[in-house]
Structure formats: structure tokens, C-alpha cells
Amino acid sequence: MNKHIRKHETDLLWRDREDVAVLTFNLNGETFAIEATVVQEILDLLPETRVPGAKAFLGGVINFRGKVIPLADIRLAFGMEAGEATIDSRIIVVQLDIDGEPCLVGIRTDKVYEVTTLAQASSEPPPSIGMRWRADFIDCLVKRNGEFIIVPNLKKIFSVDVTPTGMLFTG
Amino acid sequence: MxxxxxxxxxxxxxxxxxxxxxxxxxxxxxxxxxxxxxxxxxxxxxxxxxxxxxxxxxxxxxxxxxxxxxxxxxxxxxxxxxxxxxxxxxxxxxxxxxxxxxxxxxxxxxxxxxxxxxxxxxxxxxxxxxVVAAPLPAAVAGTSSAAAPAATRWRLRFRLPVNAMANGTNPLGLLDELADLGDCTIKADTSAIPSLDAIEPDDLHIGWTVELTTTQPQPRAAIEDVFIFVMDDMEMVLEEVSSAPAPAVASAPTPALAPTSVALPLADAAPSEPARAVNTAPAIADAKQTKPAAENVRVPAERLDELMDRVGELVIAQSRLSQLAGVSADIQLRSVSEDVERLSGELRDTMMVLRMVPVGSLFGRFRRLVHDLARETGKEIELVTEGETTEVDKTVIERLADPLVHLVRNSIDHGLEMPEDRLASGKARAGRVTLSARQAGGEVIITIRDDGRGIDRERVRAKAEASGLIQPGQMLLDQELLQLILQPGFSTAAQITSLSGRGVGMDVVKKTVEALRGVIDMQSTPGEGSEISLRIPLTLAIIDGLLVRVGTGSYVIPLSAVEECLELSAEEDLRSRGRSFISLRDHLVPFLRLRELFRTGTPPDRYQKMVVISTGNERVGLVVDQIIGDHQTVIKAMSKLHHDVVTFSGATILGDGNVALILDVTHLVTVGQQQEAQLRAAG
CATH class of the missing domain: 1.20.120.160 (HPT domain)
Incomplete structure (x- = not known):
């Protein structure tokens, strides 16, 4: 493993593969993609329970088949505006590996497009300047049909090594 | 796997x-x-x-x-x-x-x-x-002929399963072991051997009749021991025959006990057999009945957890069904719904019992500990255990083991006096440590009691002041003073011995108990002894909760922590703004407005309610919009991603499928106490 020193974070998605099946979706007009194998299920919007004191982009939980899983709005992690729910809004349930444990998370989207294949040849690392969003939350950009598809770095976004907030009551 | x-x-x-x-x-x-x-x-x-x-x-x-x-x-x-x-x-x-x-x-x-x-x-x-470490002799140790009890005669007929040899059983080995028990005559019963073309070389078609004269003190057990590994599948009739010489019949060829299908060809050769086979049938039944084995199945704990999850989901689905049936006019639907409700309730109860183990398995370990400690300290100790049959969730038992060890060590090391000192103060020579468990409502109370010298409050105070836990001269309730022992910073350096200085500290005891949603009560009378009680909820998976509404969200407060519910009158509400205290039967109780903490952003209900919760002697009021009622709650852990949220200990799914969060009482009480301390400091 350690022989391959990562050139950039794109290795997260490609891992020496030529092309990867992804699920593409829309957030505030931008097209995003998540590797298809981590996707568990696509749900219609469910009643959400707010979790007071949680990080803004992880502000709620939903009942996913009897399990209580967090519902994330990665727009807020990127610093985008939260959008209104529409008839096309969906929740994508993904399974992530957080600190070695599988962890289910729901991701709120404005619209889910399709499962498609992205080629590594057309991918590039996120530019370090000129981006509207935090570059370290982006795995890579993939050019397709004249537009860029953003592949978010979910692991980074959900990494739990943030200092416990707990600020709710101690102030 | x-x-x-x-x-x-x-x-x-x-x-x-x-x-x-x-x-x-x-x-x-x-x-x-x-x-x-x-x-x-x-x-x-x-x-x-x-x-x-x-x-x-x-x-x-x-x-x-x-x-x-x-x-x-x-x-x-x-x-x-x-x-x-x-x-x-x-x-x-x-x-x-x-x-x-x-x-x-x-x-x-x-x-x-x-x-x-x-x-x-x-x-x-x-x-x-x-003294010579000889290689292990496999056979059961032979009988000593010196103190031989009277010899008994036994007749044993047995037949191993057809596939016994394929499974690695060696019938000759069994016969050898029988021969070791005493004089025996062995006869093979070949009646079940099929004709040559039907024979499978690996199968075992031979049964045996053994007449055994043994001087074993417990001959039946000894004989059954020989067959211990094949007992389940075999046919065996074991009977004691009179010590008189065996009747002639016994030496006649013995019939097949229960002829298998392959045994049929030869059956014709012995026409009298079927009738006798019938006669032996009750004997087989008897032999089986004499061994009513309490069967245990070993199941990995995570499978039980999975099952628990499924049952939890079933309970949730069932309550949705009940809601639907409740508004429907369909009689049949209602009756099905009632059946499902009853069944899922029973299933849940059964499930709970599966996870319960008697607390005696935990107490058992302490006898050895006490035995060792008595030798180490030179104290005489009598360990008394009570209520070993009280059942507690297995996880709780496992997690309590270390804290209890520490508490018992503490009692013996700090609490009990040396025998001479005890005699001098008019007590029995041997100190007594009592471990008891009992169930009270949804909690199990585990108590460690000793009749030693009791906790020296002055020393506790001096230590706490020295380590900066309290201000010099600070007024404390007795219980508060005793609880100082559980504080992380409470140093017992002066008292550390090889016993209580090792292992977990008292603050770890406190943490473990709190993690189990339990509380520690302490009592101590100088010169008479101390008593530490751990109150732990019976199970970690289901709690009784009080469902409340704050803004638009539903929250569950563990019922075991709820002391009372009251209405916050309009003027009291107004008056208390800014200082967040209410006078409750002459006690000032700090309270938290959950609406403000949770930033609900909706207008408050006209009549605010207050739920007073407590852990031990600390009380805090929680102001909510509405008290909905009792709710039996299947606890779901919060996601790992929400571990930074300390206000909630878990979540549960309500009958309508929505999620309600469970408030972490200990945390809330701490917040309330902090608030109180701040206000006191300011005032």
C-alpha cells in the first residue's frame, strides 16, 4: 500500500481503475457523483427529526428501515445555500467506512439522475484556487459532455475527528 | 463465520x-x-x-x-x-x-x-x-480394591448409530473402558448385519450386550461416563441385575433393540425377535428419562443483538398497524392487529429474558477474590452474597465486573479493620462483606456492604480540599461529601496499597455505572460500616420513557429519572425569567428551558410544563411544551457521526415511524448544576 504515494486524492475514487460506475445527482444546479458501490438505496423524502446541537450539515436523523441514521446536507458542508425540498428531492443512503466501522448516512439531493460510468482519463484534481467550495472536500472533477461533475470526498466531509461541540449547554 | x-x-x-x-x-x-x-x-x-x-x-x-x-x-x-x-x-x-x-x-x-x-x-x-510426570493415561483411574464397596451386576445393551465409526467413535475403545470397570462378559449382537450385497463397509451394524460386575461406588454413573460422547445418538438399556448368578436367558443371543431398515433380512432368521423388541421399548424410554439434560445453546452475543433489533422493528411495525387498525372499521383487521400486538409483546418479553443472566455468575468470582485478599491482608473476611438469582442483562453484568471488583477491594482494604482492632471495638473477629442484588421496578440494585470502620468524612474533606475539589470550609451535604470519593481528581495516594492502588479508580466505577445509565448511592456510619449501592437499569435495550414535545420535536426522558411533572404557572414562568430557578417544596431547583436550548424557533405553548428529573440527589427541571405520556422505548444508538452531540443518549422510533431523541439525563443534570453554581457565584 505505502509504495504508492498518492499524487492527489483522486486515488480515493479510481484506485487504479480506468473507469468507475457512479450515481450522479443534482445539488443547487451542480452535478455531483458518488461511487455506485457505496449507495445502498434511494429514498423519497422522509420525515426528518432535527438533532439540536449537531453540526449544521448533519442536523437531522431519519428512520431508515428501523435504524436511526443521520441525514446530511452536504451543501451546508460546502457552504452552499440549503435548498427547498421539491418533488424531485431524494435521499441517497450510502454506507461509509468511518474509523473502520460501517456507517449509514442519508444524503439529501435535489434530484437523482442516473448510474453512469466516469473515465479516469477525463478527471482532474480540484483546482486549489478559483473554487467556490473547500477544495479538500472534493475528491476530483470529471469532465463529461461539456460540464464538470463534482466527486465529493465523503470520507473527509464526514470525518469524525472534529472536536466535540457540546457547546450547546456549556456556554 | x-x-x-x-x-x-x-x-x-x-x-x-x-x-x-x-x-x-x-x-x-x-x-x-x-x-x-x-x-x-x-x-x-x-x-x-x-x-x-x-x-x-x-x-x-x-x-x-x-x-x-x-x-x-x-x-x-x-x-x-x-x-x-x-x-x-x-x-x-x-x-x-x-x-x-x-x-x-x-x-x-x-x-x-x-x-x-x-x-x-x-x-x-x-x-x-x-512425582514422575508420566504421559497422560487416558483411561479412567482404576478402582482401589482396598475399600471396595459391594460388587454389583449390570446388564447393558447398547447399539451405536450406524455412522458411529465414520464419526470417529471406536466401539472397541468403549468396550475396553467398560472392561476396566470390572469383570465383564461381552456378546456381540450380529442380528442387524445386512446381507453382503447391502453392506456398507463403514457402517456399524453390531450391537453389544455386556454383563458387568463392578465394584465402582457409583456404577451407573461410571458406566454412563464411558458413553458420554456418544450418549445422544445411541440406544442403550442399562439395568442392574441381582447379584445372584445371571439367569440363563441372559446368555442367549440378544435381540436387536430397535431394528433399523437394513436389519430386516436377518430378522426372519429369528422369529421371536419382534415381540421382544417391543418389550424393550419402554426400557429405552426409561433410560432416556433418567437423564433430563438441561440443554444449553451457546449463541454469539451479536446474534442476540441482531434478533433484538428485528424484534424492535417488529414492535414498531406492530404499533403502526395498531394505529391503522384503530381508525379502521374493519373488524377483521382489528382482530388481526390485536393478535399481532399480543404476539409481538410476548416475543419482546421472551427476547428480554434471553439476554438475562443471574447475577450469581458475577458474585461467584468474588469468593476467590475475597479468599486471596484475606490471605494478603491478614484480615478475616466473611463474604455473604444475597439475591444471586436476580437476573440482569448480560452486557450489564460484564461491564459491572471490574467496578465491583474495585468496590469490594476498597471495602476490604479501607473498610474492614484487622481482627484485633475489631475485637477491641466489640465486633466479631471476622469482618463481613455483603454483596446483594435485588430488583426494584425497572432497576436492579447491587449493594456492597461492609461492617468496617466506615468512611472517614474528615479525611475525605481534607483530601478534597487539598486536591482542590472543594473550597476550604465549603458547606456540603453528607451525600455530596461521600460522593467526592468518586471524583476523578480525588487522590487516595496516602492510602494506596497493593490492593486498592491497582485496577480501576473510583472515578472509573462512576463512569461505568453512568454509562449503564445507573447511579451510585453511598451511605456510611462511622464505626459501623459503609454501604454502596449501584442502581442499574435492568436492560440496555428497552427503557420506559416519558414522551414530551418541545416545539415540533418529540423527545423521550427516561422514566426512571423522572421525579414529578408540574405546570409552570404563567406568573411563575414570568418571574423566573433570567434566573431559571423554581422553588419546589422549599428547595430551589434549577431548570432548563428546552425550547431555548434546542432553539426551536416556534412560539411556546401557552401552558409550559416542567418535568423534574434527578440522578441521586441532584434535581433539575426541564421545561417542555407538552407532556405526551408514557412510551416504552426501544433504544437505538445514535450514529457514530453524531457522537459529538452529548445531549442525547440515543434515539427511538415512534409509532408513526418518526424518530424521537432520548435525552441524556446525567448530562442535563450536570448542565443544570453548572448553571446553579454559576448563578450562586454571581449572586
Whole structure:
């Protein structure tokens, strides 16, 4: 493993593969993609329970088949505006590996497009300047049909090594 | 994944055997003539030896053999059980544990030292036979003819399953073992052998009739022991015949007991057989009934957890069904819904019981601890356990083990006095430590009580002041003062001994108990002793909760923490703004407005309610919009991603499928107390 020193974070998605099946979706007009194998299920919007004191982009939980899983709005992690729910809004349930444990998370989207294949040849690392969003939350950009598809770095976004907030009551 | 590593299985079995052996030994210490315990220890050692050698723990088997031999002699009355012997075997048992854990380690020197002690304990006579560490003799130790009980005659007919040999059973070995028990005549029953073209060379078609004259003290058990590994599948009729010479019939060819289909061809040759086979049938039934085995199934804990999850989901689905049926006019739907409700309720209760184990399994370990501590400290200690049959969730038991060890050590080390001091203060020589468990409502209360000198409040105060936990001269309630012992910064440096200085600290005890949603109560009377009670909820999976509404969200408050509910009148509400205190029967109780904490952003309900919650003696009021009512709650853990949210200990799914969060009472109370302290400081 350690022989391959990562050139950039794109290795997260490609891992020496030529092309990867992804699920593409829309957030505030931008097209995003998540590797298809981590996707568990696509749900219609469910009643959400707010979790007071949680990080803004992880502000709620939903009942996913009897399990209580967090519902994330990665727009807020990127610093985008939260959008209104529409008839096309969906929740994508993904399974992530957080600190070695599988962890289910729901991701709120404005619209889910399709499962498609992205080629590594057309991918590039996120530019370090000129981006509207935090570059370290982006795995890579993939050019397709004249537009860029953003592949978010979910692991980074959900990494739990943030200092416990707990600020709710101690102030 | 389904097949467990056999070595692991053996280790688990060994751990259980150690418990049995240890309990037996400790019981023996109290009553050295207790034959039942001697037998129990012997059986434990015997099984350990047998399983050990079966799983390749040869060193263990060889070592255990010597202890077994010693106990065999005790069992037969050749040597008396003595305290020295029991102590030697107890020590030897620790060595066996080491042999189980690290079978390849270098244990020989320790082992030989222990064996020497053992030999000394059973007397020089035994030493001759045992000092040479001979390879393990597999056969059951022969009978001593010196003290031979009256010989008994037994007739045994048995037939092994057809595939016995394919499964590795060697019938000749069994017959040899029988022959070791005494004089025997063995006859093969070949009636079931099929014709040559139908014969399978690996199958076993032969049954045996054995007439055995034995002087074993417990012949039936000894004979059954021979078949211990094949007992489940075999056919066996074992009967005692009179000591008179066997009737001639017995030597006639014995019939097949229950002819299998392959046995048919030869049946024609012996026309009288079917009738006799019928006669033997009740005997088979009898033989089976005499062994009513309490069967246990070993199940990995995570499978139970999975099952628990499913049951939890079922309960949720069922309550949705009930809601639908409730508004429907369809009688049939309602009746089905009621059935499902009843069934899922029963299923949940059964499920809960599956996870419960008697607390006695936890208490059992302390007898050894106390035994060791008594020797180490020179104190005389009597351990009394009460309520061992109280059942608690297995997880709770496992997690309580370490804290309890610490508390018991503490009691013995700090609480109990030396025998002379006890006599001087008019107490019995032996100090008494009582471990008791009882169930009260949804909680189990585990109490450690000693009749020692009690907690020295002045010393506690001095230490707390020295370590900066309290201000010098700060006024404290007695309970608050005692609880200081549980604080992380409370240093017991002056008192640390080899006993209580090691292991977990009292603050870890507190943390563990709180993690189990329990509380610690302490009482202590100077000169008379101390009592520490751990109040732990019975189960971790389901709690009774009070469902409340704050803004638009539903929250569950664990009912065990709720003291009372009251209405916050409009003027009180107004008056308390800014200071957040309410006077409750002459006590000032700080309260938290959950609406503000949770930033609900909706207008408050006109009549605000307050739920007073407590842990121990600390109380905090929680102001909510509405109290909805009782709710039995299946606890779901919060996602790992929400571990930074400390206000909630978990979540639950309501009947309508929505999620409600469960408030972490301990955290809220701490917040309330902090608020109180701040206000006091400011005022």
C-alpha cells in the first residue's frame, strides 16, 4: 500500500481503475457523483427529526428501515445555500467506512439522475484556487459532455475527528 | 463465520469449568466433608483434562491429571480433604488458566513447584505415584480394591448409530473402558448385519450386550461416563441385575433393540425377535428419562443483538398497524392487529429474558477474590452474597465486573479493620462483606456492604480540599461529601496499597455505572460500616420513557429519572425569567428551558410544563411544551457521526415511524448544576 504515494486524492475514487460506475445527482444546479458501490438505496423524502446541537450539515436523523441514521446536507458542508425540498428531492443512503466501522448516512439531493460510468482519463484534481467550495472536500472533477461533475470526498466531509461541540449547554 | 474456532470453544468451556471448580473448592473450604463438592471439583477437573487433551492442550491435560488424581483419592476417601489441599489446587488452577491461555509458554518450573505442593498436601503416599510426570493415561483411574464397596451386576445393551465409526467413535475403545470397570462378559449382537450385497463397509451394524460386575461406588454413573460422547445418538438399556448368578436367558443371543431398515433380512432368521423388541421399548424410554439434560445453546452475543433489533422493528411495525387498525372499521383487521400486538409483546418479553443472566455468575468470582485478599491482608473476611438469582442483562453484568471488583477491594482494604482492632471495638473477629442484588421496578440494585470502620468524612474533606475539589470550609451535604470519593481528581495516594492502588479508580466505577445509565448511592456510619449501592437499569435495550414535545420535536426522558411533572404557572414562568430557578417544596431547583436550548424557533405553548428529573440527589427541571405520556422505548444508538452531540443518549422510533431523541439525563443534570453554581457565584 505505502509504495504508492498518492499524487492527489483522486486515488480515493479510481484506485487504479480506468473507469468507475457512479450515481450522479443534482445539488443547487451542480452535478455531483458518488461511487455506485457505496449507495445502498434511494429514498423519497422522509420525515426528518432535527438533532439540536449537531453540526449544521448533519442536523437531522431519519428512520431508515428501523435504524436511526443521520441525514446530511452536504451543501451546508460546502457552504452552499440549503435548498427547498421539491418533488424531485431524494435521499441517497450510502454506507461509509468511518474509523473502520460501517456507517449509514442519508444524503439529501435535489434530484437523482442516473448510474453512469466516469473515465479516469477525463478527471482532474480540484483546482486549489478559483473554487467556490473547500477544495479538500472534493475528491476530483470529471469532465463529461461539456460540464464538470463534482466527486465529493465523503470520507473527509464526514470525518469524525472534529472536536466535540457540546457547546450547546456549556456556554 | 458460523463455525467457531474449536480452540476458542475449548477456552470458553474451560473458563466455565474453572468457575465450577473454583466454586466447588471454595465451598469445600467452608465444609471439608462436603462430598457433593468434592465430586463436583473432580468432575470439573476430569472434564477439563479430557477436553484439554482432545483440543491439543497436552500440557494442561498432563498437569490437570495430577490434580484430578489427588481429588480422585479424596473422593474415594483414601486421603482427607484438607485446607492445604484445597489451597494447593486453587493455586494449581491459576496455573491451569495460564496453560489454557498460553499453551506453548514455558510453564514447567511453575508447574513442578505447584505439583510438589500438591503432593505434600495429599501425603507422601501419593507422591510415589505422581512425582514422575508420566504421559497422560487416558483411561479412567482404576478402582482401589482396598475399600471396595459391594460388587454389583449390570446388564447393558447398547447399539451405536450406524455412522458411529465414520464419526470417529471406536466401539472397541468403549468396550475396553467398560472392561476396566470390572469383570465383564461381552456378546456381540450380529442380528442387524445386512446381507453382503447391502453392506456398507463403514457402517456399524453390531450391537453389544455386556454383563458387568463392578465394584465402582457409583456404577451407573461410571458406566454412563464411558458413553458420554456418544450418549445422544445411541440406544442403550442399562439395568442392574441381582447379584445372584445371571439367569440363563441372559446368555442367549440378544435381540436387536430397535431394528433399523437394513436389519430386516436377518430378522426372519429369528422369529421371536419382534415381540421382544417391543418389550424393550419402554426400557429405552426409561433410560432416556433418567437423564433430563438441561440443554444449553451457546449463541454469539451479536446474534442476540441482531434478533433484538428485528424484534424492535417488529414492535414498531406492530404499533403502526395498531394505529391503522384503530381508525379502521374493519373488524377483521382489528382482530388481526390485536393478535399481532399480543404476539409481538410476548416475543419482546421472551427476547428480554434471553439476554438475562443471574447475577450469581458475577458474585461467584468474588469468593476467590475475597479468599486471596484475606490471605494478603491478614484480615478475616466473611463474604455473604444475597439475591444471586436476580437476573440482569448480560452486557450489564460484564461491564459491572471490574467496578465491583474495585468496590469490594476498597471495602476490604479501607473498610474492614484487622481482627484485633475489631475485637477491641466489640465486633466479631471476622469482618463481613455483603454483596446483594435485588430488583426494584425497572432497576436492579447491587449493594456492597461492609461492617468496617466506615468512611472517614474528615479525611475525605481534607483530601478534597487539598486536591482542590472543594473550597476550604465549603458547606456540603453528607451525600455530596461521600460522593467526592468518586471524583476523578480525588487522590487516595496516602492510602494506596497493593490492593486498592491497582485496577480501576473510583472515578472509573462512576463512569461505568453512568454509562449503564445507573447511579451510585453511598451511605456510611462511622464505626459501623459503609454501604454502596449501584442502581442499574435492568436492560440496555428497552427503557420506559416519558414522551414530551418541545416545539415540533418529540423527545423521550427516561422514566426512571423522572421525579414529578408540574405546570409552570404563567406568573411563575414570568418571574423566573433570567434566573431559571423554581422553588419546589422549599428547595430551589434549577431548570432548563428546552425550547431555548434546542432553539426551536416556534412560539411556546401557552401552558409550559416542567418535568423534574434527578440522578441521586441532584434535581433539575426541564421545561417542555407538552407532556405526551408514557412510551416504552426501544433504544437505538445514535450514529457514530453524531457522537459529538452529548445531549442525547440515543434515539427511538415512534409509532408513526418518526424518530424521537432520548435525552441524556446525567448530562442535563450536570448542565443544570453548572448553571446553579454559576448563578450562586454571581449572586
Amino acid at each position: 458460523n463455525l467457531m474456532d474449536p480452540v476458542q470453544v475449548f477456552r470458553m468451556e474451560a473458563a466455565e469449568l474453572f468457575v465450577v471448580i473454583e466454586e466447588g473448592l471454595l465451598d469445600l473450604l467452608g465444609d471439608l466433608s462436603n462430598q457433593a463438592q468434592i465430586d463436583a471439583v473432580f468432575r470439573g477437573l476430569h472434564t477439563l483434562k479430557g477436553s484439554g487433551s482432545m483440543f491439543g492442550f497436552e500440557a494442561l491435560a498432563a498437569f490437570t491429571h495430577h490434580c484430578e488424581t489427588a481429588f480422585d483419592r479424596v473422593r474415594k476417601g483414601e486421603v482427607p480433604a484438607t485446607a492445604e489441599l484445597v489451597a494447593a489446587v486453587l493455586e494449581a488452577q491459576d496455573h491451569m488458566k495460564a496453560l489454557v491461555d498460553t499453551p506453548n509458554g514455558d510453564h514447567e518450573a511453575t508447574g513442578n513447584g505447584l505439583l510438589a505442593k500438591l503432593q505434600a498436601a495429599v501425603g507422601a503416599k501419593a507422591a510415589q505415584g505422581c
